[in-house]
Amino acid sequence: MAEEFEPKIVAFLCKWCSSAGSDLAGVSRMEYPSNVVPITVMCSGSISPLYIFSAFNRGADGVLVSGCHPGDCHYIKGNFYARRRIALVKKLLDYIGLEPQRFQMSWVSAAEGKKYTQIIKDFVKELKPLGPQTKLRRNL
């Protein structure tokens, strides 16, 4: 039998909340799928849409952007900017025909290790039936 498809997820996690949240999940030995390539960034507001397109271009099956809850941003309002920008990116990707499930955003605080694992679990579950992302993948 063919091996089950394991989606590759690129997760852009803000240093102060979501990355800390994923660390908490780790040190608390919570179990969750190992499909994630985490990339820690200073703030969800610092994530250029280019990073997201590029992640899909280099073969990500799914991309997650995660930042602090509204009001909790270390830089006061970075995640509010991110919210706007990501909304537009999401609409655009959906518009050109990429499966909308492939691009997600979440708020995960440093205390929400559990929430983080749940988000990843759900994400992997949603990506599996979609199969590999080939639309935007570079195949040179």
Add this chain to the structure above:
Amino acid sequence: MEKILTKKSFPLWVKELVSYKIYAPQKNGDLWNFETIKKPESINLDFPNTVLPPKNIIFPQREVLLEFESSNENKLQVKETLPDDDPTIIFGVRPCDAKALTLTDKVFSGDFKDPYYWKRRNSTVLIGLACNIPPSPNCFCLSVGGSPHSKEGLDILMTDLGDKYFVESLSEKGSTLINLAKPLFQQPKAADKKAVEKTQAEAEKKITRQIKDIKKIPSILKNMFDSPLWDEESLSCLRCGICTYLCPTCHCFDINDEVASSSPVKGKRVRTWDTCQFPDFTMHSSGHNPRPDRASRLRQRIFHKFQYFVERYQNYLCTGCGRCISKCPVGIDIIEVLDKVRDYGS
């Protein structure tokens, strides 16, 4: 060899050529471009100019030159990746576009023969279609040594005579294709030949645009390198690549490594079209740029076509297809520019 082929028989001839890879102009939206043909009957030779000349079949915009891969022991392997030499036919080549290939032939020959170009070039048969009506209002082939029924560079020239084609074989490659379906072709009658002559003479009259006194241009240009004309004429230039990418004679390229994995290294060395109209074309790594502005880049395009190439290869690097005029988003018109060059000289 001169033959007559009825339009009814034309698809039957194409059917006999199925062992070849066949390209012909195809309509997509409002645009025509050369595409591969699956069904013989889908060839429609009643088309205006294709947006892109057929140069991208011989000299594709992207060509993989070689592949490289390093094994775990840090042993590097390099593999040359020459294109297939599948026998190929291009139908509906305009005489200007065929002539253009004779010019790029010169560039890709010489001391260093370009194997990628020649592998495709040698395996391709060019079947031309004479232009009874100029396919573009900006056609000016007559000024640059061409004509709407020029045979230069073609293996076969077809002339539309209403319900039939007058088919002239111009090379062995061409004759082979006709011989594959001999019974379909008839001997032309004297009237057919007359009709061809008449059609061709009329076609020439329909070309309205011209570069006057073009012979004077190269020597005038020689003294115009520092003219303020280039600033003037390039004021509206956007520095896009349309004029050169759509040009059947422009052939400049870039070479880059496209990497699939950086450690261990694995990737391809790729040649892509490039253009003198992009500012990075000549920019040194130090930031120094010998052609730093639009004026110098427009000048380069004009000089390359009407001075440098003439000096090097005794031909204009232009076949008068008019694409650069028709498609320039700001209406820069090479004929107008050359008119001003000529005025400057007198």
Add this chain to the structure above:
Amino acid sequence: MDHNAYVPKLAKIIEIKEEVGGARPIKTFRAQFQNKNDFSFSCGQCAMLSVFGKGESIFAISSSPLIKDYLQFNILKMGRVTSSLHEMQVGDTIGIRGPYGNGFPLEEWKGKNLIFIGGGIGLAPIWSVLNTALGKKEEYGDLTLIYGARTSKDLVFREELEEIKKKIAVHLSIDVEESDWNEFVGFVPQNVTDKKPSPKNAITVTCGPPIMIKFVIKALEDLGFEDEQIYTTVENKMKCGIGKCGRCNIGSHYVCKDGPVYSWAELKKLPQEY
């Protein structure tokens, strides 16, 4: 099928020497072909070096054609390819294709006094021709080297220069005063004016930054040199090295093929676009 000029031959780096450190570092590389060496070149010619995955760049060959064991290049860290070359170690593999360009007409210079004038990394193409002439010293007249850099630390081949000083006249210079510097202080063109080389039966070869070349030529003209006695090398951005990709042209000349060596008499007639 003809040889495919785009496919480089593989070569191993056998020696790396740091010539200049700091913000504009220069290293000397020696490379040996993996297979039989049928690479024959003349002084002043160039080679296209590949760092696979990063790309290609063209460099003057700084070793003499008299040396068959290796090719030598002096490389200033400048961009993508040169930065990766600077990170390479002895034993690493690079690609080499060429030789490209015309080279110096050294044969025609027999019996003449040769004056080499270099600035910074511009010593690289000079090094090849200088050493070749030195190897057949009896065939030429007096050999002179006038060479300068921004500071004493920016001079390349410092050790070798000490050796060469024993054989020929060497006039060094640096742009600004340094405490233990005993030679000329000032720009290379000023040093040329100061040393007043004689144009009699002489040929000069000048390589360096464009601005230096410009003023050296002026200095030489003032000293009475004819345009035909002044040789220089031109560099432009190159991709193919074989006169096809279309970007290195000066007028109808492709520097990669018809250059990089020009006499001032020839270069003067071309558009000043380099």
Add this chain to the structure above:
Amino acid sequence: MVNLDNLKKEANRILKEEKVKYIIGYKKSSNGLFTVPAFIKNPEEVEKLTWDPTCVYNLTRFLVDEKRKKAKEKEPDERPVGLIVKGCDSRALVVLLQEKFINRDDVYILGVSCEETGVLDEKKLAKTLKGKKVKNIEFGKNDNFVVTTKDGKTEIPAKEILAERCLECNANFPVISDILFGEKVKRKSDNPFESLEKFESLSKEERWTFWKEQLDKCIRCYACRSVCPMCYCDECVADTINFAVIAETTAEEKAQKIKWVEKSPVTSENFVYHLVRAIHLAGRCIDCGECERACPLDIPLRLLNKKLEKEAKELFGYEAGFDADVPSLVSSFKDEDPEDFIR
């Protein structure tokens, strides 16, 4: 109606009084019907200026060149440039002002109102006339264009040959100007997103098939970004080398430049380029339609930008090019911005 004589009079005045360096306007091309951008330096050349339905160019784009040129000059001429703008072009100007790319003093704005019409679509015109050669074309009455061919004058309803973006335009007079020619008449467009909504109703896979087919045509001539007044970045992610190189730029900086997009015109690379361009124009694109007009391969680029224009309006109540004093779409937010998509 725009009175061309008045426009010329004003152009003449500002040149004579040396109030402007030069004027960017429209003139007839010497070979035919359509206009081309004109750079008028002397009062004697003012006669060349024209205004007709073929004035498609967004001349605001040339302020980018002007700014770059001026930056290189040692003693720059500080006078403004005279610029002729339509409604859409003026909105581009507002965005450049909003982004502080230019100053208000850099430009003397000669506004022309499209009133109830706009500019035409060359392709639509050619189709309507079935290949007949046009000799002249001008604005007529009752929302008609008067087209002269060898058969004489005919009136064609503007609607039939107007550029698509003009049909969807609801601000067809300059929002900013120093002097305005023509009336501030609002064209009634029922639905500014009509063409877009037709497309949006397709299924996800149909949309993908459509965009793949369209973007596969791209030859990366970069006419779309070259013609765009908003694409003024010194260095674009699609460029493979650093442009912003100064003497102090280190080799490492140059070497570490990420190649986000390969030069190869293949699906994956074309998508990154066009997606980045679309998102970078979100809240900035003012729908002058120049990218789509310039594209030699007829890629419907407006459909990409229009989508984000619509989302900006619907999600955030933001419209580009109307107010230079508000913060831009992506440098602002509201507490109540939607977040139903966030987990």
